[in-house]
Amino acid sequence: MSNEPRKQRPGLRASQKEATGKAVLEAAREEFERVGFEAANLRAIAARAGVSAGTVIHHYGDKRELLHAALFDDLDETLRQALAGLGPGPLEKQLSELTRAVFGYYQRRPKLSRTLLKESLFADEPWARKFTAQAGMVHGALARLATEASARGELRPGADGALFAAAYLSFFYFALISWVQGAHPSPVSMVEHLVHQHLEGLRPVRKTPSRRSAR
Missing domain, CATH: 1.10.357.10 (Tetracycline Repressor, domain 2)
Structure with a gap:
């Protein structure tokens, strides 16, 4: 059995993580622009990005870190x-x-x-x-x-x-x-x-x- 698929997995995971991170950042920009930083919340940003709020926290921590x-x-x-x-x-x-x-x-x-x-x-x-x-x-x-x-x-x-x-x-x-x-x-x-x-x-x-x- 070839080991090629296993070798590709780390690269695939890294690519997926990068794509998720970019989607969250773009969703955050759109939400911050729509309602302002104070009114924005992580759940709305997560929903806009198509991920869970836990994923947003995992990538960026709290809302201010995400803003930066x-x-x-x-x-x-x-x-x-x-x-x-x-x-x-x-x-x-x-x-x-x-x-x-x-x-x-x-x-x-x-x-x-x-x-x-x-x-x-x-x-x-x-x-x-x-x-x-x-x-x-x-x-x-x-x-x-x-x-x-x-x-x-x-x-x-x-x-x-x-x-x-x-x-x-x-x-x-x-x-x-x-x-x-x-x-x-x-x-x-x-x-x-x-x-x-x-x-x-x-x-x-x-x-x-x-x-x-x-x-």
Whole structure:
């Protein structure tokens, strides 16, 4: 008798566990968006995912742990895809593409975005460390884009990529907070205008010919 079926079982179980986990996370996002975090309950999430409440607890523990897992996983994938999908420069165009891709994620689930903003900024460990590392990943990618733009001559020599990345993130979070609070209807345009204004101060200085040299 062949042992092949037995060899496949661990891989099959792992695949089924991963599929169940993804189904639970997606169900949690939908339920949190539908009724809000406080009103959501594990039984409703389990029913939406087609599993038992015990399965949800086994995979993710309590409701807050499930919330963190659902938010982090979804946002992480969105950020990585957005960064990987950026086309070639110029820098301002790349940043516009990134802004629109990430805000598109928030705008698809406005209620969940409020929770995401709060939890990502003020989460307890170990999630605080994970969200911090996630922000660090984006910061590093933005710093590289700015450094590459400087090498292309779009920004003046010596422009600090890390400081520019911090400036972009401050613009992004300011616009996100304004949008979540209902203070600004178009967060993408706000970020684009702030970025444009900031970039203008980092452009190479173009020397104008003096009157004597022009003669």
